Amino acid sequence: MRDCFAPLTLAVGLGALCVAAAADDDAKARSYGRHLAQECTGCHRIDGADNGIPSIIGWGADRFTKTLEFYRTGERTNPVMVSVVKSLDDTQIRALAAYYASLPNPQKK
Numbered sequence: 001m002r003d004c005f006a007p008l009t010l011a012v013g014l015g016a017l018c019v020a021a022a023a024d025d026d027a028k029a030r031s032y033g034r035h036l037a038q039e040c041t042g043c044h045r046i047d048g049a050d051n052g053i054p055s056i057i058g059w060g061a062d063r064f065t066k067t068l069e070f071y072r073t074g075e076r077t078n079p080v081m082v083s084v085v086k087s088l089d090d091t092q093i094r095a096l097a098a099y100y101a102s103l104p105n106p107q108k109k
């Protein structure tokens, strides 16, 4: 009878491991994103000011990823951003999304 509980204990244990790994992945993604963002900050200011180029800091990761995908699919056609997005793979886009989402959005005060 006691054996019946073993798989459950194991599952809970693995669950805890997965959560820890995910948190670690998040931190890694953010720091990779910070590195990649050096390519973006020449145009998109990191202080959130809009200098004719829209501010992208503090965006939710979902909106960020979807917007970048619009440039990939051709729904948005800005040539600069189309070529920026072409140079990024999915992992890099996710990393950038995690990084920008971790920054405070100045418009949301």
Ligand code: HEC
Pocket: 036, 037, 039, 040, 041, 042, 043, 044, 053, 054, 055, 056, 064, 067, 068, 076, 077, 078, 080, 081, 084, 096
């Ligand atoms: C050479 C300048 C330049 C660089 C470099 C650049 N962008 Fe952009 N970005 C723009 C411009 C201009 C727009 C507005 C384009 C439009 O209207 O579709 C834009 C739009 C965006 C948008 C949509 C903003 C909105 O309000 O709809 C996102 C998200 C974005 N860029 C992310 C990035 C990321 C991430 C990087 C770096 C990997 C990057 N950009 C690099 C110039 C740049």
